[in-house]
Amino acid sequence: MKMELYMFFLTLTAVLSIESKIHKSYHLIGCSDTEKEDMYGLDGEEVYYYNFNTNKTVVVLPEFVDSERFVFSEYFEIGIHNSQICKEYLAIGTKAYKNQAEQMDPPQTSIYSRNDVVLGVENTLICHVTGFFPPTVRVSWTKNYVIVTENVTLSQYRPNNDGTYNLFSTLKIIPLEGEIYSCNVDHKALQQPQTKIWDVEVVLPGIGPSVFCGVGLTLGLLGMATGAYFYNKAQTGRSNMDTNINLDTISE
Numbered sequence: 001m002k003m004e005l006y007m008f009f010l011t012l013t014a015v016l017s018i019e020s021k022i023h024k025s026y027h028l029i030g031c032s033d034t035e036k037e038d039m040y041g042l043d044g045e046e047v048y049y050y051n052f053n054t055n056k057t058v059v060v061l062p063e064f065v066d067s068e069r070f071v072f073s074e075y076f077e078i079g080i081h082n083s084q085i086c087k088e089y090l091a092i093g094t095k096a097y098k099n100q101a102e103q104m105d106p107p108q109t110s111i112y113s114r115n116d117v118v119l120g121v122e123n124t125l126i127c128h129v130t131g132f133f134p135p136t137v138r139v140s141w142t143k144n145y146v147i148v149t150e151n152v153t154l155s156q157y158r159p160n161n162d163g164t165y166n167l168f169s170t171l172k173i174i175p176l177e178g179e180i181y182s183c184n185v186d187h188k189a190l191q192q193p194q195t196k197i198w199d200v201e202v203v204l205p206g207i208g209p210s211v212f213c214g215v216g217l218t219l220g221l222l223g224m225a226t227g228a229y230f231y232n233k234a235q236t237g238r239s240n241m242d243t244n245i246n247l248d249t250i251s252e
Contacts, residue, residue, distance in 0.1 A: 030157060031086035035136060038079040039156050049156050050079030104189035105164050107132035111183045111196040114170075122174050125198060127183035130166035138186040139169040144179060175200045 023043050030037035039049035040049040048059045055076050108131045129137055135157050141148050151172035157165045169183065179200045186193040 024033065026159070028157075028159060029082045029086050030135065031083055031090055032136065036079075036083045036086075037156055038082050039158075041158075044161075046156065046158060050076060051084070052079065077243045103133060105133040106189035106196065107130055107137055107185055107187050109183060109185045109194050109196050111181075111198045113175075113198070117175050117200065119175055119177060119200070122172065125173055125181055125183070126172045127169040127185075127196065128166065129169070129172075129185050130160065131162075131164045132166075132187050135165055137166075137167070140184045140186075141169070141171045142182045142184065143173075145182075 016073055025040070025042045028037065028039045028041070030190045036052045037049070038052075040047045041193060046060050048057055048061070050056075052060050057079075059078060110128050111124055112128075114126055117123060125141075127141075129139060139154060141152055149170065153170045155168040157167050160166055169185075171181070173179075173181065180197060181199070182195050182197045184193050184195050
């Protein structure tokens with residue numbers, strides 16, 4: 001494994017809650033020459049992490065969760081300390097494993113909108129990259145084939161159960177008809193960057209049912225008219241036959 005790319009320490013512990021239910025918590029520390037990461041999670045969900053760009057602790061629990069039951073470390077110095085320890089182990093690991101074959105798993109990428117698309121209404125595109133090893137991956141966005149960097153976010157690396165990793169990147173947009181967006185992912189396990197395209201599809205609510213109702217009504221009226229025509233024709237033919245029979249009777 002090429003340890004100079006990234007090193008992770010993953011600590012798993014069992015926690016006994018008040019309701020006597022066993023939960024799995026984890027502490028993820030990562031480092032490389034250019035990146036740092038320090039994240040805490042519970043039962044596969046991210047709880048909080050240290051943002052090394054803003055030097056702040058970021059809590060990611062939703063509002064409905066009783067956050068008072070969790071103990072958050074607001075001292076950013078702890079994250080700095082963990083990062084320094086990570087780099088020390090990284091240097092040791094680089095020497096110890098420099099001749100070993102490197103494990104690689106390519107990423108799988110999907111792109112979708114957070115909300116239903118309405119033209120002219122702000123929305124968020126989400127690019128989910130998962131199943132890759134080792135970190136890191138590079139994610140970029142384009143709009144109409146032009147690279148965009150504003151209103152872009154990139155999540156922390158999150159572990160999967162199989163030892164690979166996943167992350168999310170988002171892009172805030174105001175969708176307009178004909179626009180084309182793409183999420184581009186580059187990873188060393190890929191021979192070429194992976195690109196997923198998302199275009200603005202115009203869907204007018206109610207058009208489908210109205211069309212089907214209109215077609216059904218038209219066919220129904222046409223059927224009624226055709227039926228009435230053949231019914232009248234049949235009645236006319238029967239009347240002529242009755243007339244001929246009466247004339248023959250009179251002739252006799």
